[in-house]
Amino acid sequence: MESSDTTATTVSSLSPQSLSPNSSTSPPPSQVVLSPCAACKILRRRCAEKCVLAPYFPPTDPIKFTTAHRVFGASNIIKFLQELPESRRADAVSSMVYEANARLRDPVYGSAGSIFQLQNQVNELQAQLAKAQAQLVTMQSQQANLVAFICMEMAQSPPPPPPSPLSINLDNFNMNSPYNLFPDETNPGSLWDPLWT
Known part of the structure; x- marks a missing residue:
């Protein structure tokens, strides 16, 4: 009993300043x-x-x-x-x-001035957005009208018949062309002349 009383007395008499920094108790x-x-x-x-x-x-x-x-x-x-x-x-x-x-x-308006400027910017941007959306709607309606007009024109006029691959317009065919495959009737050897030069 006496040893425990002396231990308690010793610990209680220590001040926080007398404790070493390495001790486990902190101030x-x-x-x-x-x-x-x-x-x-x-x-x-x-x-x-x-x-x-x-x-x-x-x-x-x-x-x-x-x-x-x-x-x-x-x-x-x-x-x-x-x-x-x-x-x-x-x-x-x-x-x-x-x-x-x-x-x-801004000593006069403070943050209210900043809020007012931001609200003006929002209003301007909303007006620009509404204008751009109106232009987009106009362009879409113009495109739809143009497509409808083209479809109506195509429906009214029948398409021309496709040209036959066997029909050759001989009127425009140049008989004197060097690529002419038909020999000249007046000069039968003209087709073979370049080979013998």
Whole structure:
């Protein structure tokens, strides 16, 4: 019994700093020192353990907080995040950063100006699409009319009879052609003359 009491006393008297880094026990999470979040670093204040801004403005991305801070202010961002449930805070931060970027580009309209421009582009593209579809319908109807006209013309006029392969038009046949297979009747040896030269 005495040995177990002394062991418990020894373990309880040890502080987390006196434990070696190779020991299996680790210090409690409250004693882990992390770098301050980007918001606290920019605001030059101590980053608390339960900082509302820390999960959404990491120290590796300070521009994100700088942009939102310029437009909304740190107190408004903190107040807005505290009023929201944790499941919706990440979306709220991304929306604030997007709106802040839009406000820096267009101080008057912000993201509404971008939305208006995109809606105008959609309307123009829809008008172009409707025009192209109307042209396509017109061309298809013209093609159908042309095919119907050709079919009607072919039905009204009977096709000419095909030429017979045995009928040869001798009127156009040149008897003096070097390719003439019929010898000249006036000069019977003319067919064979080139062979004897």
